[in-house]
Amino acid sequence: MESSKVIHALYNDDEILLDAVKAVKAEHHHIEEVFCPFPVHGLDKAMGLAPTRLAITAFMYGITGLAIAIWMTNYMMIEDWPQDIGGKPSFSWFENMPAFVPIMFELTVFFAAHLMVITFYMRSRIWPFKKAENPDPRTTDDHFLMEIPVGDNVEELTTLLTKTGAVEINVVDKH
Numbered sequence: 001m002e003s004s005k006v007i008h009a010l011y012n013d014d015e016i017l018l019d020a021v022k023a024v025k026a027e028h029h030h031i032e033e034v035f036c037p038f039p040v041h042g043l044d045k046a047m048g049l050a051p052t053r054l055a056i057t058a059f060m061y062g063i064t065g066l067a068i069a070i071w072m073t074n075y076m077m078i079e080d081w082p083q084d085i086g087g088k089p090s091f092s093w094f095e096n097m098p099a100f101v102p103i104m105f106e107l108t109v110f111f112a113a114h115l116m117v118i119t120f121y122m123r124s125r126i127w128p129f130k131k132a133e134n135p136d137p138r139t140t141d142d143h144f145l146m147e148i149p150v151g152d153n154v155e156e157l158t159t160l161l162t163k164t165g166a167v168e169i170n171v172v173d174k175h
Contacts, residue, residue, distance in 0.1 A: 011145075011166055062112035
């Protein structure tokens with residue numbers, strides 16, 4: 001696998017990082033990734049990332065859970081084994097639907113929650129026994145790292161990042 005050079009600029013404040021990302025993007029440089037110890041509000045917009053479509057998948061998973069709950073309650077309580085409970089026969093799903101609302105709600109939430117976790121892990125390429133991709137362990141505690149690919153513009157980028165308030169700048173090989 002071919003390695004390429006990247007600059008790791010470390011910051012110790014989230015507001016300084018956010019201003020630095022805006023400055024780097026204003027100079028038309030590509031930011032490969034930003035590593036943070038906690039979510040930084042507005043960072044996705046500053047980096048120019050597209051809005052997530054995970055909410056749409058959550059809705060679809062919830063609809064799937066609701067459909068399975070409707071099918072399940074109809075099959076179990078109406079078709080397969082209808083029972084006369086308290087003198088109220090179960091000949092129609094619609095007549096008995098209020099009793100099925102908790103089941104429909106729970107399966108909607110169950111499907112949306114569990115399938116969203118699986119979708120998030122697959123989308124993020126996180127799976128069991130995966131090696132961590134964190135380039136600097138300080139980003140899990142109190143530092144923020146901006147990773148920028150470089151070509152022949154190392155001095156220009158270093159000067160720009162120093163002006164933005166970077167506390168440490170390293171040029172490293174990314175594998």
